[in-house]
Amino acid sequence: IFNFAYQRPNRANEPEFYDSWNATLAASWDLISFGERMFGVKKAKYMRDRAMEAHQMMTRAAEMEIRNQFNVLREIQQRLDVSRIKLEQAREGYRVAQAEFGAGLATNTDVLDANSSLIQAQNEYISAIADYKVASIEYDVAIGINFSTER
Numbered sequence: 001i002f003n004f005a006y007q008r009p010n011r012a013n014e015p016e017f018y019d020s021w022n023a024t025l026a027a028s029w030d031l032i033s034f035g036e037r038m039f040g041v042k043k044a045k046y047m048r049d050r051a052m053e054a055h056q057m058m059t060r061a062a063e064m065e066i067r068n069q070f071n072v073l074r075e076i077q078q079r080l081d082v083s084r085i086k087l088e089q090a091r092e093g094y095r096v097a098q099a100e101f102g103a104g105l106a107t108n109t110d111v112l113d114a115n116s117s118l119i120q121a122q123n124e125y126i127s128a129i130a131d132y133k134v135a136s137i138e139y140d141v142a143i144g145i146n147f148s149t150e151r
Contacts (some may be wrong), residue, residue, distance in 0.1 A: 032104035062142075069139040076135045080128040083121070090114070 050118035
């Protein structure tokens with residue numbers, strides 16, 4: 001702050017007018033919050049680093065989940081292929097047992113055993129189809145594909 005004045009402050013002692021000036025320089029420093037900005041910046045950097053680490057961890061977890069679901073889907077696909085082959089073999093075994101029974105070469109027990117094997121193979125195949133569909137949906141969810149309920 002700068003001030004200039006032309007004055008005669010005391011008539012008895014100083015009868016003449018004279019110039020005077022004064023300047024004031026003021027500074028303010030808040031001691032209570034000393035370093036608050038510096039520590040705020042450090043805290044923000046720390047929080048940013050923690051958020052980046054959390055993001056990386058979540059990314060790795062998502063990648064692992066996708067790999068896991070892919071492996072499960074591949075394993076169930078193989079199980080489905082095996083159960084399809086077993087079903088075809090059981091159908092053929094049942095057809096052969098019926099033909100042999102018709103020709104008198106097999107007993108009724110052989111036909112019942114072949115029928116039981118066919119029913120078991122059908123159940124395994126149906127179970128494998130259901131497991132495959134569930135695993136397929138879980139894989140789609142893991143990779144983020146929106147799917148409808150019309151599957």
